[in-house]
Amino acid sequence: MVRPLKFETAEELSERISEYFYSCDTNMKVMFTKEGDPIEVPDPKPYTISGLAYFLGTNRQTLLNYEEREEFVDTIRAAKARIEAFVEESLWVPKIAQGVVFNLKNNFGWKEQQDINMSGELEINVSLDDD
Template identity: 40%
Template sequence: MAESKRGRPTKFNTPQEMQKKIDEYFASCDEKENPMTITGLALALDMSREGLCNYEERDDFFDTIKKAKQKVEEAYEKRLVRRGNAGDIFALKNFGWEDKTKQELNGSVNVQKVFVTEKDHKETIEHIKDIINES
């Protein structure tokens, strides 16, 4: 095992070494018809989810882990399309998905300032009410 800069031994010396274990995990899931999960991926790599995230922060392992996570995400997508399972929806939300509709409004807002003296108070209030009711 290689030594990291922090003095703690790393589990993988190269992204290719890690990719081999990742491929074995995915093949095992396919063979046994088990769902692919991030936790399962981490366990197959003999580390915690946090450890997997730590490896993802390393430039040399970033793409390897990102692609593996995307494969897990894709598996959830496919199951969601087939079954519409709430568990798959929950998992996809952890990948940043949202189940709400976003609406964007374009246009302008016309703001009018009205200065009222005591004398014109009642008349102006009635005029403002008329403007609001016309809108």
């Protein structure tokens, strides 16, 4: 039995994705002045694939599966590109760089590569001792 899609059109999905980014950008938190008065201050939330999926009421894998459907591919790729750009820019904050690298590798296909060039001759001597 095939479950019905949560979003019937790319426009509907795109609108909800825009709401997610807006909610991240406009997130506020309560702080207190020296006098103890509460004030709201901006506290933007980071963009994440899992955060977007949660906001949409689904999970990460289901969200990524939408990318495989022709009618949703551009919408999902645009959202992922915005999240990837945000994550990549976060590399400039040294304290969180390791987590950012993990995210880029696992969600966006980034790879680390090392090239080792060796030259010269290799000689291997093996001796067997009979006791």
